[in-house]
Amino acid sequence: MNSDPTESILNDAATDLRSQVEGLHTPPFSPKRPIGSLVAVAALVLIVIGGGVFLTRNNSNRTVIETPVDESEGGRDQDPAVSTTVAPTTVPATTDQVERPLAQSELVFGHDATPPAASWAKPALYETYQDPVYGTDIRRLTSAEGTRFNRNTYSRRQAENADGTLFLTYHGDAEYRVYGRASGELIRILPVHPDAEPQWHASDPDRIRYLAGPNSSTGDLQLYEVSVSSGEMSVVADLTARLQSQLPGALYMKDRAEGSPSANGDRYAWLVYNDREIPIGIVSYEVSTDSLLGVLPLTDQWEENNDTQLGRLDWVGTSPSGEYVIAGYWNVTLVFNFDLTNERVVNQKADHSDIAIGADGEDVYVYIDFGATSPDAGFLVAVDLDTLERARLFEVYSGANTSIHISGKGYNKPGWVVVSTYNCKNPGAWSCDKVMAVELVPNARIVNLAHTYNCGVDYWTETQAVVNREFTRVYFNSDGGSCGIDAEVYEVTVPYFD
Numbered sequence: 045m046n047s048d049p050t051e052s053i054l055n056d057a058a059t060d061l062r063s064q065v066e067g068l069h070t071p072p073f074s075p076k077r078p079i080g081s082l083v084a085v086a087a088l089v090l091i092v093i094g095g096g097v098f099l100t101r102n103n104s105n106r107t108v109i110e111t112p113v114d115e116s117e118g119g120r121d122q123d124p125a126v127s128t129t130v131a132p133t134t135v136p137a138t139t140d141q142v143e144r145p146l147a148q149s150e151l152v153f154g155h156d157a158t159p160p161a162a163s164w165a166k167p168a169l170y171e172t173y174q175d176p177v178y179g180t181d182i183r184r185l186t187s188a189e190g191t192r193f194n195r196n197t198y199s200r201r202q203a204e205n206a207d208g209t210l211f212l213t214y215h216g217d218a219e220y221r222v223y224g225r226a227s228g229e230l231i232r233i234l235p236v237h238p239d240a241e242p243q244w245h246a247s248d249p250d251r252i253r254y255l256a257g258p259n260s261s262t263g264d265l266q267l268y269e270v271s272v273s274s275g276e277m278s279v280v281a282d283l284t285a286r287l288q289s290q291l292p293g294a295l296y297m298k299d300r301a302e303g304s305p306s307a308n309g310d311r312y313a314w315l316v317y318n319d320r321e322i323p324i325g326i327v328s329y330e331v332s333t334d335s336l337l338g339v340l341p342l343t344d345q346w347e348e349n350n351d352t353q354l355g356r357l358d359w360v361g362t363s364p365s366g367e368y369v370i371a372g373y374w375n376v377t378l379v380f381n382f383d384l385t386n387e388r389v390v391n392q393k394a395d396h397s398d399i400a401i402g403a404d405g406e407d408v409y410v411y412i413d414f415g416a417t418s419p420d421a422g423f424l425v426a427v428d429l430d431t432l433e434r435a436r437l438f439e440v441y442s443g444a445n446t447s448i449h450i451s452g453k454g455y456n457k458p459g460w461v462v463v464s465t466y467n468c469k470n471p472g473a474w475s476c477d478k479v480m481a482v483e484l485v486p487n488a489r490i491v492n493l494a495h496t497y498n499c500g501v502d503y504w505t506e507t508q509a510v511v512n513r514e515f516t517r518v519y520f521n522s523d524g525g526s527c528g529i530d531a532e533v534y535e536v537t538v539p540y541f542d
Contacts, residue, residue: 263296
């Protein structure tokens with residue numbers, strides 16, 4: 045086999061699977077507003093003049109509700125024995141040490157344009173501070189000293205393990221690291237490939253599932269698992285014979301770093317590739333029954349660098365319920381039943397997105413629409429994957445215009461996602477450089493959680509916030525104002541709200 049081309053990831057962000065297409069997900073400098081949005085913009089302006097806060101639904105920003113106490117505290121060619129454990133250099137201040145919880149009456153809802161505090165200074169490692177504007181408790185969890193960055197992996201990949209005691213980062217030495225959340229202790233450097241697409245086990249807090257690698261040199265057709273405590277690795281599923289019998293030439297599989305398994309960790313979807321690095325099929329798999337539930341062959345029109353109507357197939361993933369497979373092409377997003385039948389169009393572009401659980405338990409695809417001719421251009425949109433009904437959550441072209449990531453991983457608070465912004469085209473706009481909770485309803489309620497104090501000028505320093513399952517903590521990246529690539533992880537304690 046050839047040498048591993050992904051080794052260059054250490055020095056070149058352009059080789060990272062997500063950073064390759066990041067430019068496709070950024071807003072234009074001078075967006076052409078869709079005709080249908082003019083009425084909505086006028087209504088928003090009237091609301092601003094009258095009250096200063098958008099989308100309050102006749103709701104005061106200060107509804108008094110007590111905050112409950114959060115008690116959730118509590119590849120393969122590398123050496124599997126690699127493990128590093130170090131004591132923190134200072135005593136960390138955990139989120140359990142804050143003076144008092146933030147009540148819902150103190151939260152700031154809506155399109156709040158209060159600027160970040162000019163007096164903000166980068167906190168010490170493990171130090172907890174209160175956001176100067178929104179009052180939430182925030183803690184700096186990692187340091188990029190001596191390396192390029194030590195960052196949250198992605199907004200669509202859970203950072204926290206099943207019981208909230210550990211969290212995962214991607215380190216500048218092209219390795220995944222696991223830390224104790226309360227202590228800051230480095231528990232293990234994972235013995236996996238830099239593009240192994242690691243996912244925390246949904247119920248076992250000690251285990252992470254992953255793939256062998258992203259190409260013909262390193263990948264295969266197996267799903268693996270590693271124990272964080274011991275470093276022991278095992279095979280969860282071997283699909284080699286079955287896939288090669290149905291997809292001749294099948295050599296390796298991946299979701300291209302933007303997919304996720306179902307919320308219970310039982311169902312996965314992957315792209316299957318041949319030795320020419322071309323996707324030849326999509327597969328869906330159920331761990332509990334060791335069953336291939338769907339195999340969809342792809343023809344030559346789906347080659348990696350094609351210029352067909354659909355564009356390149358960028359990623360695949362599974363909905364939280366496990367009922368659907370979503371395939372994101374450059375020019376369209378498709379949804380299938382989990383057996384890969386009943387293909388339907390979700391939207392006409394593959395912008396930043398995630399799949400969340402709606403208030404009634406439905407699977408909801410949430411994305412920012414930067415399509416030049418789309419009727420929803422400039423809006424954050426939620427689509428029910430069963431009915432394909434759409435809801436415009438809020439607009440970023442209206443005095444804002446910023447890049448966005450979405451995290452729908454707060455499965456235990458249905459009806460909400462976390463949104464993080466960066467690369468703001470209109471400095472000082474209400475949506476700039478923030479972490480927010482957003483409700484999945486038309487004209488959504490927005491809870492402002494934090495300013496990021498992040499320049500975010502490089503792919504590695506994109507904010508890429510991810511929320512934990514309980515929707516009690518959010519992890520986001522910030523360069524602390526350095527405007528370099530030294531992204532570090534910050535943890536926001538999310539106050540209770542209903």
